[in-house]
Amino acid sequence: MMKNATKPLIAVTGPRKRLPIGWWAIRFNLWLVGLRGIYLYPGGPELNQPISGLVISGGDDIHPEHYGEGARETSRYDPARDKLEMTLLEQYLDSGLPILGICRGAQLLNIVANGSLHADIRPDRQKTPNAYTALPVKEITVAPESQLSHCVSPSRFSVNSLHNQAVKRLGDNLIITARDADGFVQAIEHKHRFVVGVQWHPEYLPYLPAQRELFRCFARAVKRLSKGNKAN
16 A cells, blocks of 8 residues: 555546546556556545646547637537636646646647637548547557657557547647648647647557557656656
8 A cells, every 4th residue: 555655646537427437547557657546527526635747538528618619519518527627737737747638638738728629520531530439440640759759659550539629729839749641630749848638548558559658658757757856
């Protein structure tokens, strides 16, 4: 028990539901790289201890009111979760804390940084499938000399697809680091800090080396920060 308590603590956000499969998958991947997670969700326990990193996980669409558009009847929203996660990002985005945004989390990073989204890219997909699947189904290309390119290799690999929103106007101090065959943004990151958002779900792909490396890269950033704080 004491050994586990010495591992850096990562806050992981998600929906309030009986079977939070995404949380369990992320928790497992964090455990593989020497980190421990605490789950934050609307109506759940408040965060009352220091954290060493933040993961904003996937889930329902982000309400379009946050980027100046109207709601869609075909989309599911979670306003309470929007509020929780935006509050956390506003608190930590400029703090230097390592942040990993997954799918919805990447989109929310962009919104908090004053960017916008495509509300529904499904009608515009031509070369990538509209089917929702946790299995690798489309290929992406990673920009060279980006943080993401130093985390994963090769520069082209297959990912899963569980989204219909995507980054449109890029937020402040962010850069695009991966796209799919249709040109839609598949990854973004901060220009100066480890703040990385990926449009796919690496937590469901631990059997693929590139996806394990993404979590290892996040862990390295967390542990660098932890060592720096101890030195100070």
